[in-house]
Amino acid sequence: MTDQWKLEGQYMEACTCEVACPCIMLSDPTEGTCTAVVAWHIEEGAYNGVKFDDLNVVMALHTPGNMADGDWKAALYLDRRADAGQQDALGTIFGGEAGGHPAHLAELISDVRGVEVVPLAFETDGKHGRLRIGEVGQIGCADVAPIEGQNGEAPTVQDHPLAVAPGHPATVAKASRAHFEAHGIEFDVSDRNALLSPFSYAGP
Template sequence: MSTQWQMHGDYLESCNCKGACPCLFLGSPTEGNCTALVGWHIASGRYGDVDLGNLNVVVALDSPGPMAEGNWKVVLYLDERASDSQQEALGAIFGGQAGGHPELLGSMIGEVLGVEPMPIDFVIEQGRRHLRIGESAGAEIFAIEGQGGEEVVIRKHPLAVAPGQDLIVAKSRALRHQSHGINMDVSERTAYYSPFSYTGP
């Protein structure tokens, strides 16, 4: 019998695309391929009897073309504070083996380059998000100011990490990752953030 699970919290993503990433709209990345960091802070959650609250997860990915076409290469980073049972649960969920929306995202993975426990910090501030993975990788993003000082929002986009949520449009101050052949060191590129809520199976 499949394990029941649920979680909610905040997520962010930042990639090497210039302007709004066309992958959200099933288009081609502006740079040919799309390299990105996607991070989740789980405010509360459970996998069966395993508590997943206050843990973080990051995926570093390289998509050779439009993300909806799949064949991603990914590295999955799991919060090093997690116990063995928590890491097993997070690996199953974010690896796409436990159902729910992560299973759909997981179906686009062509190759898993690594699954590693790492120190992960996910800082939430007004109009800003900061993700750090270990000592040298991470993303710092800030919301773009729209009309009347309001946030710029995308909704009902076809390719969504957090379906049903309004996506806040942001820009990176820094985006860095140099491991497993997924390399990026850019700024002033695409970024987004929003709440998320997943359940499975």
Template sequence: MAENWKVAGTYFESCNCQAPCACVCLGPPSDGDCAVLIGWHVDQGAFAGVSLDGLNIALFAYSPGHMLQNNWRVALYLDERGTPQQQEALGKIFSGEAGGALAALTPMIGEVMGVKSVAIEYRIDGKRRSLRIPQVADIEIEALPGQDGGDVTINNHPLTPAPGFAAVIGKSKRFRFTDHGFFREISDRNGFYSPFAYHG
């Protein structure tokens, strides 16, 4: 029998595409390939009775061409503050193994490069979102200013890690990632953020 679980909180992502990233509307990446870092902060969550409140998760994904070619290379990073039971639960949920919304993305994965327990700093500061993993990642995005100071959003797009929520469009202040043989250091590229809620 599958475990009952649910998690909810906030997420953001940044990639090397021009903003807004065409991949979310099933278009090709603007630079021919796509390297994206996704971060989540769990405000409230539990998996089979194990609390997941306050923990962070990150996922790096690389597609050498169109995102729908189903050959992503991915690496998953789990909050080192979590107990072994919490990290196991996070691994199942955010890899898609436990089902739920993220399971829809798993057929696109061609290779899992690794799963690591690391320090993950996830921050929200007004319209900015940032994530830092020492020696691995340092990402910050800021929402684009819309009409009358409101957010610029995309709703109901077909390729999203946060279905059911409008994505706020932003641009990266910085994007640095180095792990598994990858090195990217760019800025002024795509970013999205929104709440998320998953269950299984």
């Protein structure tokens, strides 16, 4: 039987699509393919007694076509501040072995390029976000701010069919820059799609 677990916190993604990313509505990517970094800041969570408060996790991914068709390449990055037990538990959850929504995402991945433990910096106020992967962001980075909607408010999207953080409205944003280069997954763009939202996952 799968152990019960729960995580909650803040989520951010940046990708190569134009704003707003058509992939979340099950349409084809803007450029025909989609390359992205997706990041989670865990505010509170535990798995089998192992706590994850204030730790970060990042996944870099590339999909060769419509994201719903799967065949993703992916690399997983775990926070260097995590101890060995936390790293193992986070790898189990985000590798899809513990059930819950991460398991549904893992079903779309056909090629895991690597799992690494590196410094991860993730800052957000819910509308703006800053991500750095590796020492001073040498592996990847993203700087994100919301686009302006009606009455100057940041627009949101909710209940989209392809959601990394289901059940929560996501702020539609742009990345002034998003960059990643490792494991054969590469992109470097500006003024492209980004999303920010709370997230909450739980195991069976």
